[in-house]
Amino acid sequence: MSARAMIWISVTLSAVAQVFLKQGLNTLKRKQGSGSVLQLALGVAQQGWIWLWAVSFVMATALWLLGLQKLQLSYAYPLLSIGYILVNFLSAIFFRERVDGMRWIAVAIISAGVVLIANS
């Protein structure tokens, strides 16, 4: 796998991981409401979504370390912003967060920025 491919897979995975995390925390909040730190820790450990976040996070980090050995940080880091595009789609679909026209225009501008950096 090329260093560039590793970075692209890594950034996609980190974005999806954010949605797993939010889903896990939402489920947790719905289930247990207020509680102690211990209760929270137990709740977190029992949440499948949070495990999924952890696994994605570890894999994304490994790929990031491998890819970043060969690439410049100023190339790789801004590519994380493809997460905006993914998170906007996913949080609109799964959390029914309001994503209106203005946000989509913003997402389009960010995408243009990502394309420029990808080719730089």
Place this chain on the structure above:
Amino acid sequence: MSALDSTPNVPAITDALLPGHQAKIRPAIGMRAILTRWWVAFSLSSVCVVSGHLMIKAGLNTLTAAGNSSSGVIGRVAHAVMQPEVVGGLLVYCFGTVCWMIAVSQKDISFLYPLSSLNYVLVVVASAVLFAEVISTKRALGVALIVMGMVLLNRKSSEERS
């Protein structure tokens, strides 16, 4: 779940992570009081995430300079993870992630995630200064567009809150 579930009221996660923050009498400058303000948790996470990434890259740069002879994917990751700067960077980054979790539990992720694009500017500028990476016009323009997108997203969200 509606969007309302995750907006401004400080929810259960913060209650649990920071017990006692709802008490009427609390120190004016206490960790608990500070982290229950989403923007403080968010700023702290931003600083830690950026410096974490810079430390990681610094460690990987020494690795490349020394020549990475390990074979296999796991071997190469293990080798990278054994660099002190990489370990330090990952720890700082982890702390940033805890702060991020506290912020996310108080605000919509579609509001907070775009805000974190401030990190791009900080990382790119620091890469040029610390690692002498050459920032082409294209790359600088790309970052500028990302920040423009961020401002647009942020402005809209401010209106929603008022």
